[in-house]
Amino acid sequence: MDYISTTKKQRKEMLQSIGVNSVEDLFKDIPEKLKIKKLNLNNPLSEAELKKTVSDLSKKNANALEYSYFLGAGIYNHFLPSVVPHLALRSEFYTAYTPYQPEVSQGNLQVIYEWQTFISELTGQDLANASVYDGATATADAMIMTKIITKRNKVLVAKSLNPEYKKVLKNYAQANEIEIKEIEYKNGLLSLDELKKELDEKTASVILQNPNFFGCIESLEEIINLIHEKGTLSIVAVSEPVSLGLLKPAGEFDADFVTGEGQSFGIPMSFGGPGVGFYATKQKHVRFVPGRLSGKTTDSDGKEGFILTLQAREQHIRREKAISNICTNQGLMAVIATIHLSLLGKNGLKEMAELNLQKAHYAAEKIKELDGFEIFFGALFFNEFVIKTPGAEKVKEKLLEKKIISGFSLEKEFPELKDCILFCVTEMNSKESIDTLVEVLKEVK
Numbered sequence: 050m051d052y053i054s055t056t057k058k059q060r061k062e063m064l065q066s067i068g069v070n071s072v073e074d075l076f077k078d079i080p081e082k083l084k085i086k087k088l089n090l091n092n093p094l095s096e097a098e099l100k101k102t103v104s105d106l107s108k109k110n111a112n113a114l115e116y117s118y119f120l121g122a123g124i125y126n127h128f129l130p131s132v133v134p135h136l137a138l139r140s141e142f143y144t145a146y147t148p149y150q151p152e153v154s155q156g157n158l159q160v161i162y163e164w165q166t167f168i169s170e171l172t173g174q175d176l177a178n179a180s181v182y183d184g185a186t187a188t189a190d191a192m193i194m195t196k197i198i199t200k201r202n203k204v205l206v207a208k209s210l211n212p213e214y215k216k217v218l219k220n221y222a223q224a225n226e227i228e229i230k231e232i233e234y235k236n237g238l239l240s241l242d243e244l245k246k247e248l249d250e251k252t253a254s255v256i257l258q259n260p261n262f263f264g265c266i267e268s269l270e271e272i273i274n275l276i277h278e279k280g281t282l283s284i285v286a287v288s289e290p291v292s293l294g295l296l297k298p299a300g301e302f303d304a305d306f307v308t309g310e311g312q313s314f315g316i317p318m319s320f321g322g323p324g325v326g327f328y329a330t331k332q333k334h335v336r337f338v339p340g341r342l343s344g345k346t347t348d349s350d351g352k353e354g355f356i357l358t359l360q361a362r363e364q365h366i367r368r369e370k371a372i373s374n375i376c377t378n379q380g381l382m383a384v385i386a387t388i389h390l391s392l393l394g395k396n397g398l399k400e401m402a403e404l405n406l407q408k409a410h411y412a413a414e415k416i417k418e419l420d421g422f423e424i425f426f427g428a429l430f431f432n433e434f435v436i437k438t439p440g441a442e443k444v445k446e447k448l449l450e451k452k453i454i455s456g457f458s459l460e461k462e463f464p465e466l467k468d469c470i471l472f473c474v475t476e477m478n479s480k481e482s483i484d485t486l487v488e489v490l491k492e493v494k
Contacts (some may be wrong), residue, residue, distance in 0.1 A: 173300025
């Protein structure tokens with residue numbers, strides 16, 4: 050979109066029409082102590098100068114195109130086929146806002162319907178919605194739904210859940226009078242002993258992640274059976290959905306809600322977002338699904354068509370009765386993910402998952418052989434694993450000097466895991482890059 054400036058006369062007319070004398074009057078409700086008096090800006094730049102400046106600044110970033118990349122922790126480096134943006138960035142998709150009027154949004158609604166279908170099949174659930182903002186907000190919405198369904202206000206959250214998800218859960222819980230208690234982990238997995246101790250008839254739901262934040266694969270069947278014994282609902286979050294190409298979905302273990310992040314499906318990392326959340330559940334909970342559902346129907350002529358249905362959110366029904374205050378969804382992101390999943394197909398997703406599994410285990414075995422390094426948890430893992438080594442931060446600095454972006458320092462969020470690094474290996478990591486990582490680690494120790 051071209052930039053169209055306004056003249057002083059036009060700005061004066063606009064201010065007069067809304068009844069204020071100056072731009073500053075628009076911000077009079079903000080306390081003076083919070084305002085910045087004057088920005089210390091450099092002189093204006095020409096367009097050519099600005100492009101060069103921004104380009105020079107971008108070169109200060111270490112990125113996955115120029116560096117070997119072993120960082121995951123919720124955002125994953127996967128191959129993005131060129132056909133995905135070619136199709137998704139057609140003007141029909143990227144200029145379209147969330148479809149409110151189905152009769153003029155048939156293409157968008159069909160893609161969203163297919164997205165819902167893909168997510169239902171991947172998670173093993175009866176239905177999915179038309180996407181929410183991200184994995185964290187999807188999980189938080191599911192938490193609120195469990196309070197409404199069970200009329201209980203206690204929620205148990207696995208400590209091994211993504212820390213960002215936990216922070217969002219706590220914010221939502223505070224506003225909804227939900228009591229949250231974290232359940233410890235043992236050897237990287239949810240502690241069943243502590244779960245049994247804390248689980249009672251006042252518990253609305255238990256929230257866990259699989260594979261969890263440490264990359265470990267939880268024993269879902271045992272956990273969910275234990276949860277259901279108390280009439281409690283289960284929420285399983287999936288941060289790395291590529292794992293569903295190999296792992297049995299939580300829905301097949303009778304999970305009540307499966308939520309998560311779909312960024313792995315064709316969406317660039319983009320320094321942390323945007324992504325696309327997904328929310329899937331059983332048919333009996335359809336009235337407790339936030340946001341939108343795209344449904345398939347026929348018109349008066351018997352032709353197939355798509356329409357929004359069961360829109361239990363604040364723009365469609367009275368706010369006090371709305372299931373959610375989601376005012377939009379990640380429509381374009383859902384389109385991108387749907388195109389990518391369509392290209393992969395069942396066999397392609399399985400092959401992608403196998404590459405992640407094999408390469409991650411190859412890297413872990415090679416690192417484990419080095420003096421001063423150990424695989425910290427003994428549990429099964431998918432494409433992420435925890436390495437412990439003395440002086441972990443210095444090791445990371447040395448790797449960066451060799452143009453290798455290493456994993457996530459767990460001590461930041463888990464103080465008890467000092468000197469532990471969460472490594473991630475995907476199909477984007479060649480055998481050569483893994484071998485180079487191992488050689489550099491050998492040198493720095």
